[in-house]
Amino acid sequence: MRKSIAIIITSILVLSGCNKQQSVSDRLLNEVGKAIAINPDSASNLLKSISSPEKLDDKTFARWCMLSGKITDEIFTTILPTYQLERAYDWYSSHGSPDEQVQILIYLGRSYFADGDYDKAMSIYTNALDIAEKNKFNNLIGYIYDYIGDLYREKFMRTEAIKRYEAAAECFKKENNTDSYACALRDVGREYAEMDSLSHALHILIVADSVANKTKNIEVTASINNALGNIYAMQNKYDKAEKYLLKALLTGREKMPDYVALIDLYTTSGSINKAKELLSKIPQDNPQYTCSIKYLYYQIYNAEENYKEALVNLEEYVNMVDSIVYADSQSKILDIESKYNHLKISKEVDRLKIKQQSYIIISIICIITLLLITIGYLLYRKKAKEKIQRQRDELYLIKTNLLNVSLELEKKKRLLDTFKEKNEYYNKMQEEIILLTANYKELQNKSLENSPLFKELTHLTTQNKPRNNRSLITDEQWKLITDEITHIYPNLHRYIYSLCPDLQIQDFMYCCLYMYGFDTNAEAQLINITVDSVIKKRLRLRQKLGITLPNNNTTLREYLIENMR
Template sequence: MRKLLLAWNLFIYGLLFSCTPKDASEIFDRVEKYMETCPDSALLLLNQISQPEKLQGKECADYALLLTQARDKNYLDSLQSDSLIKLAVDYYQDSDDKVRGGKALFYYGKVTALQGDYEKAMQAYLDAQERLEGAKEYKLQAWIQEYVGRINDDQERYDMALDNYQKSIFYNKKADNTLGIIYAYRNIAWIYAVRQNMDSVNRYVEAGFSLLNGDSTSSVFPSLMHIKGVAESSNGNYLNAVSYFLVAIRCEKVVDSIPYYYMSLGDAYMKLSLFDKAEECFKYILSSNDIFVLSGAYNYFYLLEKKKVEYGKSLYYKEMSDSLLQIAQNEAIRNKVLKVQKKNEIEKQQKEKDILQQDNLIQLLGGIVLLFFLFLLGLFFCKKMVKRNERDYRESLQEFAKRSREIISANEQLISQYICQVEELKQKEVSVVEASKEQIVKLEQEIRILMEKNRGNLENSYADGLNVLRQLKEGVLIVENMTAIERREFLGYVDFLFDNFVTRLCTEYRLKESNLLLAAFIKLGFSSEELVILFDSELEAVRKRKQRLKNKLGLDNKVNLDVFLAYYPRKMSC
């Protein structure tokens, strides 16, 4: 049997160290497989992760949960840290994974209970139960009820504890967990033992033994034997009680439980007047590091010496017991004070954090308001700049047209004067004509020169506009690609052709450049198909443009836009 066990252990360890996956998630999958059957192997696998502090997100939470669980199953309670399991609790708090979230809360409750913070532990257990509601994790729900019952038991809320243990039995039956049911029976038996209801004690103990089927290697077997011994001792059957206590001590594997068994055994020996054996039991307890256990041991020494009528020793042991009990109580008080101080410090840090967050929020809101104000200010100046540019453009267009008209008007006046002079000279007598022929020739030359200047001026003024119109007609240029200069030259040319057509539209109807361009194209006789090409759009879009222009001009639906623009501006009759 030992060779078979050794071979199995070598196989497990060889498997662990031969297969070392680099991916942490692969290790976690294997750890979960070994957790129930080989918790020591699960712990070894977790220790293979060389740099756990570099894990992030879900991997970090899974590592914290599995390491806490592995330490718990290997009875390494001294290594447990609430900050470690809190990583898993915080991660799964908002997660949809109810099972891992509930399990993290359960182990957080166990760790805080080990630290003596039963209030926090109770809250964690209740949160875990709520998180697992509707899930079919019956075994885990049974554990939660058991540990809630333990807290109620320690606080002497026995009825509530009994209810929790009954619920634990209910969930263990659903999970088909016989061992969990036996533990619940044992816990219920202890409560009835405290209440001195020995019939109920025996009933639940026997129910536990019947489920064990004589398996003395089970972890719950020693504690059942101990309770059975306590029941026998209460009924005065001390010899039977001694036999039960001895079996419990022999089968118990948890070292911390053995001193309590020796106390019960020593008490039974003392009641049988076997003082030497009782003293040996109490001496064994003195090796414990638990102050409460030592206080109990010295109290039994006090009772033993009192039965021996050794009052001096009895008084000494009584003082020792009371002194140790006082130390334990002071330690408990000190722990409570430290707990309160720690809680106040945490609350203080939380308040400071809240104040800092509030200040940051105020600064953020102030920044948002300032940015919004700057945005509105920029938008205001942009609109103002656009209006100013439009006004400057209209003024420059009007100034350009006015200057051209003034030049042409001046030249036309000179031409009229010269024509009048020519006519006057022609009407003179022939002799005068002959005399004035040379002067007439000069005047005609001057007329031709001025006309050439006018034509050149017109060509120079509107050559670029004419060129733009030619490109638009040929489809070489579209409106979207026209520069600001090309648009101005084109509109100036149309203004010249049609008696200030553009200037009057701009002044009378305050049209924008896009509408002025459309009106100019219609005035020049561009068809709808040509406008589609010019605006690089669909026919429907051109129709919508015409409708908007019609609305800007305030025309009735019955008025044809093309006809209106063809006759605009109308000449006023004298």
């Protein structure tokens, strides 16, 4: 007893500790959710403060993944690995709203896209698109089409990419999502530019620029200005190109693409001094810019025909690129190894847990199953016995009442004969006899309806046995039918044979079956003949008995019940 109490107390303490830890995580996630829109960097730091998120329960972990994805949308951090987002989707697919399911699928597709698994990413985006279209989430539909367009762009299927970007633009336009609408138009324009349809690309980007004028998002405006500048540069319209690229440089947060485009423009147009001046403004001590700066120096020296310096800078640039590519590949390898090791450890832990618990679970299941089977069998036996006993009691009570009413009826009939002679209480006694007769008939009907044999015959009428060529009633059942009917209607045998002394036993047995009151269809089913044959059989029985019915509404059964007494 003391050990049991100790176990219970320990369990309560452990559970309370888990709940406390869980509540701390929930509070942090609530703060992260509030901070994303205001200060995404702060939200990111808060999210990183949750150590070992894999140890969270499925619901909290799924929420952690969702918030991480939203932070990635704001500050462009690395998307979570696929195995974490797969676990999150498993929870949202069963417990999340359609909106949450689509969002987590988008993040999962982006994670597979980052891994280079484009086919898997496409499959996930298609699944997300089905859910979004069913629920008419136009904004989410637009984002999905946008990401599918990115997939086609990576595969250099530019026509397909344009179709998806245009579909995304239509969805954003319906929802008045100005920023995303402008960006989708920008992507369409870029793809047309890659296909050398510069005039068409320029037309679309001008529309995108007019849309972007309505937004306060300077990043969107800067990206469109950069795209317009590059298009004009490709058309050799250097003044317009310079105008848009400078606007992009002044407003955008990510300035290096604008520096590169402008310096390339200046070197191409022969404005070397402008290129040098602009290059000197780039922060030289920023490690993120070092590689690009070397390439820009190479461009300028090459334009000046200073090939020695150009070659030095090109070699340094190539070495840096090789180092970056190598570091990136090593990073990817380490990331893949980390994912593999994590999955391997998780599977091993799960395997050990399953192996440790399997015997206990199997034993518990077996015991519970045996208990349920035993309890079910006992309950079934108990109900069956109770039902049988109840039916026996009802039949016994009906038989007792039937006997009592029969005796009472006989007694009243004798008294009636006496009253005929004495002419006393005759009318009153006759009314009592009528009532007793009606009660007697009712008890006979109840006895018949509650009979197990009658229920068995009724069940036989519902069976459909194709290609059956014999009666459904067995010889034993025919005997039981005769015994039961002659017991319920004790005067039937005497009355029938008084009408037709040479009646064959088969005809009498059929008469007993007829007394159950089945309709012609049921009777035809039982003895395996046609309905017309049943009608003829009843007619022949009546003719053999020499009975003429008083009217068309009276049946032979009713006539026999009324006259056999």
